[in-house]
Amino acid sequence: MGNKIIITPSLQARLLDLEYHNLDSTKFVEQFKQIYLEETGQLLEGEIQSYNSNKSTYSAISESGYNGTAVYIDTGDSQELFIVSQGSQDTVDWLYNIKAMFAGRSISQALATDKFVDEAKKKFEVSEDVEVTGFSHSLAHNNNTVALLNYDTFDQVYSINGAQTNYYQQYFADRNFQLEVRKNFSISSSKELYEIPPQDLHDFAMEFYGDKAKNIHQTISKDDPLYAVSVVRGFFTLGSITMVDTNPDVPGLRELIADIPDDVIKDFQELAIDFAVASNEGGTNEGVKELIGIDVGAFKDKEGMELAGHIIANYDTMVRALNEKLPPLLDRVQTVTANSNEIFGSLEEAGYITERQKEVTIDHLTRIEKSLIDIEDILKDNVNLRDKLNNPFLGAGNEIVTILRLASNLVEIYMSYKEIEKTGILKRLESIKDSHGLQEMLSSMSDGLKSYIGADMIYTSTKGEPIKVNISAALQMYQKAIPILEAKSTKISNFEKAIKHELDESYKGEKRKVQDEINQMESSPSSYRFLLSKHGFYPTFNKEIKSIRVHEIFYPLEDNDFAEQLEELKKSVESGKLYIEKYRQAIEDLFEEEENVSQLFDLSRRI
Amino acid sequence: MKGKFIVALIITIFVLGGCAMDNENESKSSSANEAKEFPEVAAFEDEFTRSFLESTETTREGYYSFVSKSNSFKMDFPQDMIINEESHTVEPDDRGEYIYMEYNPEGSKDLYAVRTIQYTNFMTDEANSKKQISNSLDLELEFNEISLNNDQKLQLADFEYDEEISGIAALISNSKNQELQIIADIQCGESTQSDTCTSKKEKEKEKIMEWLETIEFINTEGR
Numbered sequence: 006m007g008n009k010i011i012i013t014p015s016l017q018a019r020l021l022d023l024e025y026h027n028l029d030s031t032k033f034v035e036q037f038k039q040i041y042l043e044e045t046g047q048l049l050e051g052e053i054q055s056y057n058s059n060k061s062t063y064s065a066i067s068e069s070g071y072n073g074t075a076v077y078i079d080t081g082d083s084q085e086l087f088i089v090s091q092g093s094q095d096t097v098d099w100l101y102n103i104k105a106m107f108a109g110r111s112i113s114q115a116l117a118t119d120k121f122v123d124e125a126k127k128k129f130e131v132s133e134d135v136e137v138t139g140f141s142h143s144l145a146h147n148n149n150t151v152a153l154l155n156y157d158t159f160d161q162v163y164s165i166n167g168a169q170t171n172y173y174q175q176y177f178a179d180r181n182f183q184l185e186v187r188k189n190f191s192i193s194s195s196k197e198l199y200e201i202p203p204q205d206l207h208d209f210a211m212e213f214y215g216d217k218a219k220n221i222h223q224t225i226s227k228d229d230p231l232y233a234v235s236v237v238r239g240f241f242t243l244g245s246i247t248m249v250d251t252n253p254d255v256p257g258l259r260e261l262i263a264d265i266p267d268d269v270i271k272d273f274q275e276l277a278i279d280f281a282v283a284s285n286e287g288g289t290n291e292g293v294k295e296l297i298g299i300d301v302g303a304f305k306d307k308e309g310m311e312l313a314g315h316i317i318a319n320y321d322t323m324v325r326a327l328n329e330k331l332p333p334l335l336d337r338v339q340t341v342t343a344n345s346n347e348i349f350g351s352l353e354e355a356g357y358i359t360e361r362q363k364e365v366t367i368d369h370l371t372r373i374e375k376s377l378i379d380i381e382d383i384l385k386d387n388v389n390l391r392d393k394l395n396n397p398f399l400g401a402g403n404e405i406v407t408i409l410r411l412a413s414n415l416v417e418i419y420m421s422y423k424e425i426e427k428t429g430i431l432k433r434l435e436s437i438k439d440s441h442g443l444q445e446m447l448s449s450m451s452d453g454l455k456s457y458i459g460a461d462m463i464y465t466s467t468k469g470e471p472i473k474v475n476i477s478a479a480l481q482m483y484q485k486a487i488p489i490l491e492a493k494s495t496k497i498s499n500f501e502k503a504i505k506h507e508l509d510e511s512y513k514g515e516k517r518k519v520q521d522e523i524n525q526m527e528s529s530p531s532s533y534r535f536l537l538s539k540h541g542f543y544p545t546f547n548k549e550i551k552s553i554r555v556h557e558i559f560y561p562l563e564d565n566d567f568a569e570q571l572e573e574l575k576k577s578v579e580s581g582k583l584y585i586e587k588y589r590q591a592i593e594d595l596f597e598e599e600e601n602v603s604q605l606f607d608l609s610r611r612i
Numbered sequence: 613m614k615g616k617f618i619v620a621l622i623i624t625i626f627v628l629g630g631c632a633m634d635n636e637n638e639s640k641s642s643s644a645n646e647a648k649e650f651p652e653v654a655a656f657e658d659e660f661t662r663s664f665l666e667s668t669e670t671t672r673e674g675y676y677s678f679v680s681k682s683n684s685f686k687m688d689f690p691q692d693m694i695i696n697e698e699s700h701t702v703e704p705d706d707r708g709e710y711i712y713m714e715y716n717p718e719g720s721k722d723l724y725a726v727r728t729i730q731y732t733n734f735m736t737d738e739a740n741s742k743k744q745i746s747n748s749l750d751l752e753l754e755f756n757e758i759s760l761n762n763d764q765k766l767q768l769a770d771f772e773y774d775e776e777i778s779g780i781a782a783l784i785s786n787s788k789n790q791e792l793q794i795i796a797d798i799q800c801g802e803s804t805q806s807d808t809c810t811s812k813k814e815k816e817k818e819k820i821m822e823w824l825e826t827i828e829f830i831n832t833e834g835r
Contacts, residue, residue: 069734113708181750194717
């Protein structure tokens with residue numbers, strides 16, 4: 006094997022960020038090379054191909070919900086296959102997978118991961134001894150790790166802020182692990198699994214997967230909410246772990262969560278996940294809609310008759326949505342309200358929320374709970390009555406009472422929600438999500454000279470006043486400007502040729518045609534006798550043309566000199582090139598102690 | 613404001629007429645769950661397992677008709693087995709379902725046998741699926757194709773995990789990318805004598821073979 010590809014944590018984070026942009030194959034490879042150059046100072050040379058799962062020849066894979074890109078790099082003396090995986094993309098999948106993960110179950114995404122890697126190997130005609138490395142963020146870590154543990158899909162897995170593996174999930178998914186657990190703990194039914202002390206099962210799992218864990222490498226933010234919930238029973242964290250404090254203003258949630266009982270956490274997680282996932286897609290209103298099934302945003306700015314009209318117009322939809330969403334929501338809300346002092350007290354203590362936010366939220370959550378119980382009772386009464394009377398329509402009186410009671414409770418819930426929202430707590434809690442993202446992780450990977458804004462690499466000069474330079478943008482500008490200027494130069498030369506052809510050549514051609522005609526007339530005047538017809542020429546009058554003499558004057562072509570304008574255009578290309586080189590020089594001067602800056606510019610032109 | 617609100621509601625109620633709520637308790641047609649009395653067997657006594665069973669009538673002695681929750685496959689379900697609820701999953705868009713079956717722990721302690729079924733609708737390559745089954749057991753398995761009917765293929769591999777545990781692994785697939793990865797293991801109970809253990813295991817293997825042949829994909833148009 007020749008030089009191995011260098012993998013750094015910031016390279017991983019940027020590749021994963023790139024994967025979320027869903028680029029086409031050419032663009033992905035181009036950006037991959039660019040990021041690799043910026044991060045390692047080296048040009049990734051050789052044959053590089055990429056293949057996205059949504060282009061899979063097996064429609065079954067693209068429809069499996071798996072999203073990832075395979076990148077095959079053949080440098081001539083070494084070959085490597087990288088798989089950059091996303092978690093699932095759409096809300097439904099996210100919701101399903103997160104829930105399934107907490108419950109410790111579904112592994113079908115891990116199966117799909119293995120199938121995609123198998124397909125990519127065949128597509129690139131990769132031999133079995135080529136190393137396969139998986140990069141993953143969030144849920145994809147769970148998929149990749151399960152695929153590595155159960156199917157030996159990867160040789161190495163590198164992850165950032167990953168959703169951890171769960172030993173209950175593994176008990177059902179990995180038969181080898183299951184059989185060993187059964188023998189080791191002498192259990193003879195799956196129910197006994199939950200009677201094994203969690204710590205014992207955790208330790209057994211860590212030991213069982215010890216060898217494979219050597220190939221797992223994780224970078225985790227202390228502030229990542231997924232890290233916080235991995236303290237819950239069932240999860241085990243495998244591999245070498247690098248912890249990073251991405252938000253030094255707060256201590257992270259893990260210790261707070263460790264003090265709260267498992268079942269409370271589970272309910273709170275589900276509430277938070279429903280809310281977070283939906284609000285990620287469509288803002289806070291969407292988040293609340295996901296929880297209670299009703300679009301509270303539509304209530305906004307409505308009062309009196311308008312509000313009543315809205316409730317009436319949507320009565321049927323609301324009742325159906327409530328009927329479906331209410332029972333599980335109520336269960337979860339009740340667990341949270343029963344423990345609200347503990348949950349919100351801890352959040353306040355840790356500086357995530359203020360005292361006022363805590364008090365208002367606890368007060369209004371209790372009111373929401375009361376309204377939800379009322380709504381549940383109303384719906385039950387209504388359904389029971391229908392059953393009893395065996396009639397789908399209970400009569401106006403009953404329906405009026407039902408609507409009135411429902412409407413007043415919905416308004417109460419909405420008012421409470423508005424009060425909670427007014428305190429700004431939702432926005433503050435939403436910021437916790439940022440600690441799960443790749444950009445906060447990248448921001449924390451600054452080291453003196455280097456930092457990140459978004460996924461772009463920034464250099465900060467140390468001479469005099471600090472000046473920040475977006476190196477990613479500078480290199481891309483340099484790399485793209487030269488071809489653009491060259492294209493411009495070609496266009497100018499084409500233009501010059503066009504002028505010559507369209508004006509000078511055409512003028513000469515036309516002149517030649519006229520001259521030929523003159524010559525023709527002068528050399529055979531008799532053939533132009535027909536011209537006399539308009540002067541009364543008839544056959545009986547024997548007249549003829551003996552000679553034609555043309556006194557021609559050809560005016561020269563004017564305003565056909567574009568030399569000056571062409572010169573200006575050519576100069577603009579030159580000054581463009583000069584500007585780009587000066588720009589490069591200025592950046593190099595700023596970072597003259599960094600030898601590689603100059604090299605970066607040179608190499609970037611070879612991407 | 614409140615007065616107007618109520619008047620508006622009263623007027624509208626007549627327009628709304630019989631707008632009805634969904635009655636969640638709508639009765640289901642001829643499901644086994646409707647029967648007042650269930651057969652006194654483990655599969656029916658366990659409420660979760662019962663929800664998979666179609667009828668209280670046996671399909672043949674000791675077996676009841678089972679349909680998966682994803683409505684993707686059916687089989688004859690052994691009366692003395694139950695399905696683990698915690699591990700059961702059905703995924704959106706018919707992508708997958710996981711079933712974990714075991715003998716009723718309240719019953720005989722002679723054998724501990726588990727059958728797991730992983731259904732997916734995104735099978736790509738047979739060799740890869742067989743590799744996944746082998747890797748899950750950490751064994752090199754040799755599969756033999758034993759039957760071919762109705763576009764459905766059944767491939768089997770006997771395995772000896774160690775001195776205690778043996779079993780049968782199976783892959784059932786069709787041309788619509790549907791697959792079932794099945795692992796059925798057998799382990800003798802602690803109280804079972806080693807001489808009777810072998811014969812019990814053999815008998816269980818026969819049962820597994822019979823059961824495997826009853827598994828069928830449900831062909832749905834447009835799948």
